[in-house]
Amino acid sequence: MSSLGKSKKINKLNNEYKRMSEMSGWSLSSNFVKGDGPVDADIMIVGQAPGKNEDISGKPFIGMSGKMLNELLSLSGIDRNNVYITSTVQFFPPKNRMPTKKEIELCAPMLKKQIEIVNPKIVITLGSLAANTTVGVDNIMHNHGLLTHDGDRYYFSTLHPAAAVRLKKNVPIIKDDFKRLGTIVKKLEVMKNKQSR
Numbered sequence: 562m563s564s565l566g567k568s569k570k571i572n573k574l575n576n577e578y579k580r581m582s583e584m585s586g587w588s589l590s591s592n593f594v595k596g597d598g599p600v601d602a603d604i605m606i607v608g609q610a611p612g613k614n615e616d617i618s619g620k621p622f623i624g625m626s627g628k629m630l631n632e633l634l635s636l637s638g639i640d641r642n643n644v645y646i647t648s649t650v651q652f653f654p655p656k657n658r659m660p661t662k663k664e665i666e667l668c669a670p671m672l673k674k675q676i677e678i679v680n681p682k683i684v685i686t687l688g689s690l691a692a693n694t695t696v697g698v699d700n701i702m703h704n705h706g707l708l709t710h711d712g713d714r715y716y717f718s719t720l721h722p723a724a725a726v727r728l729k730k731n732v733p734i735i736k737d738d739f740k741r742l743g744t745i746v747k748k749l750e751v752m753k754n755k756q757s758r
């Protein structure tokens with residue numbers, strides 16, 4: 562699918578998503594934080610749910626977790642500008658609570674559609690909710706750094722950057738994962754310059 566075709570599909574999906582009345586008017590905040598980055602990215606990042614700063618700005622990962630994510634991405638040699646970044650639930654859960662089972666169930670098909678449209682070579686899941694919803698991986702503290710694949714698409718699961726912001730002991734764990742991710746990404750040749758294709 563062309564980049565224009567993907568943009569049109571993502572825009573249509575975003576319009577459907579933000580109109581989900583159960584989400585926007587019911588228990589989560591009213592702002593929809595759409596995915597950010599090139600729609601034809603080879604790398605996609607899936608977080609948990611936007612925080613307060615993201616809710617205000619409408620952009621994912623721009624608060625404390627976003628700063629940590631930027632640091633981790635530079636450690637792995639991945640340029641954030643080449644990554645499509647989204648979240649499992651794209652509304653800010655009031656008081657930063659965990660999204661409910663029902664909310665996750667409503668948003669999961671939207672995430673699945675985004676992955677299908679963007680069609681990345683690798684999806685990086687951040688935290689237990691993203692790992693569980695996207696790849697069915699449980700117990701992220703045990704399974705972090707796990708690389709799986711489904712057909713041609715790879716999935717790499719690691720901790721959420723917020724876990725490293727909150728607890729210093731998680732910093733070396735997540736840093737090691739991102740260093741390994743950098744090696745994996747280079748091996749998969751997903752970093753190659755789009756123009757040289």
Ligand code: URA
Binds near residue numbers: 609610611647648
């Ligand atoms: N955490 C997430 O999972 N997503 C964001 O956009 C911000 C913080």
